[in-house]
Amino acid sequence: MSFDSCDCFLVFLGILQRENMQIEETVFYFAYFLSTGIFTRVLIHYAIAKVVGPLFYGRGFCGWGCYTAALLEWLPIKENKTIPKNLTYIRIPVLIISLLVPFILIKLGYDYYNRHIYSPIDGAFIETHKWDQFIWFLAGYISYYIIGIILAFAYKKKRAFCKIFCPVSLVMKLPSRFSLVKIKPSGNKCIKCGKCNEVCPMDVNVQKYIENGQKVLSTECIFCRNCIHKCPVKAIK
Ligand code: SF4
Numbered sequence: 722m723s724f725d726s727c728d729c730f731l732v733f734l735g736i737l738q739r740e741n742m743q744i745e746e747t748v749f750y751f752a753y754f755l756s757t758g759i760f761t762r763v764l765i766h767y768a769i770a771k772v773v774g775p776l777f778y779g780r781g782f783c784g785w786g787c788y789t790a791a792l793l794e795w796l797p798i799k800e801n802k803t804i805p806k807n808l809t810y811i812r813i814p815v816l817i818i819s820l821l822v823p824f825i826l827i828k829l830g831y832d833y834y835n836r837h838i839y840s841p842i843d844g845a846f847i848e849t850h851k852w853d854q855f856i857w858f859l860a861g862y863i864s865y866y867i868i869g870i871i872l873a874f875a876y877k878k879k880r881a882f883c884k885i886f887c888p889v890s891l892v893m894k895l896p897s898r899f900s901l902v903k904i905k906p907s908g909n910k911c912i913k914c915g916k917c918n919e920v921c922p923m924d925v926n927v928q929k930y931i932e933n934g935q936k937v938l939s940t941e942c943i944f945c946r947n948c949i950h951k952c953p954v955k956a957i958k
Pocket residue numbers: 782783784787788789790882883884887888889890
């Protein structure tokens with residue numbers, strides 16, 4: 722991944738628009754939608770990229786659209802070690818905490834509603850309050866990047882954050898199970914060299930699926946296509 726659409730997304734939405742599209746904001750806006758019927762663009766982004774989109778293109782967002790991963794992909798790490806399975810469960814409590822954050826803050830007295838809400842009157846954010854979203858955006862991404870960089874070097878894998886910590890990955894796993902598009906075998910050409918598994922950033926056992934003539938059903942697949950490019954006999958498409 723290079724400086725591309727996802728980095729532009731980060732600059733445009735986060736910095737220029739000062740809009741926080743992280744999971745905590747989405748949860749808050751979802752609750753707001755349930756009580757008012759107003760559907761904001763934070764929800765549109767989430768619905769397209771993380772819930773409805775994965776029904777069609779699986780976790781393609783993770784492979785091509787995520788600005789957290791885009792920056793982590795720049796790290797100077799050559800190895801692609803496998804993350805121990807038990808560490809991948811850390812994502813569950815992280816997701817639960819993320820879902821609860823807005824409600825915990827409201828309970829603690831933070832005026833989330835007035836400081837974050839999209840104004841239904843003039844269709845724009847109340848300017849002074851947009852800074853709250855910007856601060857959340859910065860705090861969220863700075864912490865994600867710090868954790869992501871530490872995990873990447875500790876586990877010698879650029880995508881260690883995706884495997885161990887990212888709560889959003891769990892949100893996408895269910896719809897991506899039913900994705901219309903999947904990585905699949907191209908004929909019966911596999912020579913069992915194992916190169917596809919070596920380059921998979923998400924530790925999918927691609928070889929097993931391809932050897933068995935199956936589509937890659939793992940919901941960890943992010944459609945990066947590394948396996949396709951690396952296969953010496955073009956056994957994957
Ligand atoms: S798992 Fe999370 S951090 Fe990784 S690419 Fe997907 S959304 Fe981005």
